[in-house]
Amino acid sequence: MKKNFVLFVLIAILSSTLFGEDKTKLVVRLVSINGAHSLNSFDLLRVIRTKPSSVFNKEYFDRRLVKFDAISLKTFCISQGFLSSTVKDSVVIHDESVNIYFNITEGNQVILKQAKVLGNYKIPESQILDILSLKVNNPYNPIALNKNLSELNNEYQRFGKLFNKINVYESVEDSAEVIIEINEGKDIYIKSFSIEGIEGINHYLAERELTFNKGEIYNKDKIDHSQRRVLEAGIFSFAQISPAPISGSDSTTHLTIHMKQFKSHEWQSIGGYYPIEYYEGAEPLPGAGAEIGWRNRSINASTTNLNINLAGYLIPSQDYIYPKITFNINIGNQWFLKRRIPTQIGYFFEKFKPYGQFKDSFIARYGFRIVNQNNLTERSYLLSELKWEKFSETENLEHRTYTLTSYIDRTDHPIISTSGYRLTGMFHMSGGILGGSKSFYKIDLGFNHYSIIVNNYIFAGRYKIGKIFGWDSSNSDDPQFDLFYLGGSSSLRGWDMMRFQIDEDTGNPSGDVFRIISNWEIRFPIFWIVGGELFIDGGMLSDKLNQDELTNYLWNGGFGITIATPLAPFRLDFATPFDGTDTWRIQMGANYIF
Structure with a gap:
């Protein structure tokens, strides 16, 4: 018994020594x-x-x-x-x-004394040295040299030199001399290709997305473009095109196209707090939303897809919570009339309260639209929309519109950007040659930029300018959704939502035909998933642009707290107008303001 007790004490002491460390x-x-x-x-x-x-x-x-x-x-x-x-x-x-x-x-700094390229015919020496970051009389950078060899290989593949070989020889003493020896190899032609992973649909649906043909010289740009087009078809979750040499031939290749298919039928649902499109002339408003939809990705074993979506939103304001309900049915295909014109044809229905007019009755509008979207890159596109809509409360009011939108994204991340820029442009035509009860034109341009100041401190800026031409303001009963509005967590945070300009008679939000907005932010981490931001916003609304009107350009500033979530940052901003008053407003937002 005594031995057992001593053994227990020794084990306890040993355990406390091994596992009882301070976890501070x-x-x-x-x-x-x-x-x-x-x-x-x-x-x-x-x-x-x-x-x-x-x-x-x-x-x-x-x-x-x-x-x-x-x-x-x-x-x-x-x-x-x-x-x-x-x-x-x-x-x-x-x-x-x-x-x-x-x-x-540090030691001695090695300077690149000489760089020579041998065996190159398709690509000039100056371009090769530029790709490999080899600059004579500058510090020698072997890290960039080795990193960029794959880019040089890709550049050769754009010229059909699929099986090229690149060797690097360097002599390093007080200075460096580098020789790049290239064996470009023969031009490689596509002899054949095969498709793997397709079940239940015709191979032709994938083959028509390919931008290369048998017998053509291999071109990496066409291969990458083909992969992107296959994924855009909407029925494939994965696509990869792999070249392989053909036995007995040194100038041809076989391409294997590996694919995986989505489930053809599925229910989809999302919910959360995120930006919601409420008025065409206002920035998206933050609110709670839930959406449920059913999707058939392949009607009758084709690439024609059917989407049915029902959504409900709640947009909070300083006084009320504004509901909005939408219902959409869309049929889409990447091909239209045997030509690749990505097209969606759909019916839509919306019912909502006019923002700032909670006691007014609901507005319901419905109609049809045809949307064409051409993806320029993975995150850039050109979109056109032809729409016909009516309002149930006003039978005589009919809108016929055409909208052309461009979106160019050159940032490092679509949501949490730290470098790069975005360009947006929109041309909107209502009525005119299209007919309808209201005619006007709208142009809206935007520019965002992002850069790293130091460490994880990010400087971000946004600038937008928009103008409506030919707006008839004589009938105030017409819907004012297309006018420009400012105020709230998505534009000017020192003012309440859409209340930068208000109607003196009714106290409701008032829009106008000319808008400028500018935002600057410094974003930085605080601890764990919590971040901070310091910001200045400026903007104006007017019925015209002249030097006198620019005096109405108003400013606000403040600070914010962001909390990183799996989808996007949640934002809580504290802002005050620079008008001499000590009025602070608290704005909630989903994602960064831009």
């Missing part, structure tokens, strides 16, 4: 990079992920991350020509905080 996390107090005399400290700090804690953001010590940062610093030094550089990390612990030091020995 160490807070990073200081991150210091020493020894770098030629390299910019700002650039070095951008390379590492370990950051010192701040008033807004508490960073915790991670030994593995420090080791990765040392490797990243070493890689960066090599990319700047310091090929013999060394990086050593050390850690000093003070109570519950830690200081991290990276000590860099």
Whole structure:
């Protein structure tokens, strides 16, 4: 019994020693990079992920991350020509905080003295050196050289040189000399192709999306374009085109097209808090929504699809919650009249309350539309819409419209952008040669840009200008949805939703025919999934543009808190107009304002 007790005590002591360690996390107090005399400290700090804690953001010590940062610093030094550089990390612990030091020995900087390309015929030497980032009399960067070899290979594949070979020879002492030896190989032609993974539908539905033909010279651009078109057909979840050499031939290839199909029938449902289109002339309003739909991706074993969707939305304001119900039936296909014209034909019905006029009766509108969308890239497109609609409350009111929209996205991420730009343009025609009871033209242009200031601090800007021509304001009973509106979490946050300009008689939101808006933000992390933003918004509404009207350009500013969610950031903004009053407004938003 005594032996068992002693054994129990020893096990308890051993367990407490092994597993009873203090789990308190160490807070990073200081991150210091020493020894770098030629390299910019700002650039070095951008390379590492370990950051010192701040008033807004508490960073915790991670030994593995420090080791990765040392490797990243070493890689960066090599990319700047310091090929013999060394990086050593050390850690000093003070109570519950830690200081991290990276000590860099740069060594001599190697300059590229000579770069020569041999065996190239299709692509000039200057272009090859540019692709490989080889600049004579500049620091030698072997990191970029090796990284960009695949891009050079892709460039050759655009010329049919599918089986090219590229060798790099370098001589490095006090300076560097590089020779790029290229064996372009023969022009490769497509002899045959096969499709795998299709069941229950005709292979022709996939083959017609291919932009290459048998007997043509191999072209990587056409291969990539074909893959994108196959996915756009709407019935395939995966598409990959893989070339393979043909035995006994050194100038032909066989292409295997691997595909996976979606389920042909499915129910879809989504819900949450997100931007909702309410008025054509206002930015999307944040609100709660739920949608349910049924989709047939392949009617009668074709690429014609049928979508039926029912949605309900609740848009909060300072006084009421405004409901909106929509119902849509759409039939679509990438092909129309034997030509590839991505087209959707549909019926729509909407019922909602006029914003700011909760006590008024519901408005119901319905109609038909034909939509054509041409995808320029994965996230850029050109869209046209021809629409006919009527309003159930006013039988004599009939709108016939044509809208052309362009969307060019050159950002690094479609939702949380940190670099790049977006361009938007919209031309809208109502009535005119189309007929209908109301005639006017609208043009709306926009530009967004994003850039990294330092570390994870992002500067973002948005500018929009729009004008309506030929608007007849004599009949105030006509729906005012196409006018421009401002105010709220999606435009000018220092004003209530759509109440930047109000009707003096009714107190309802008032729109106008000319609008300018500008927004600037600095976005930054605080801790965990919480981020912050500082912003300034400016804008104006007017019935004309002249120098006197520009004095009505009003501003607001404030700060916001963002919470990262699996889909998009949730935003809570605090804003005040710069008009001398001390009035603050709280705005909720889904996703960033732009």
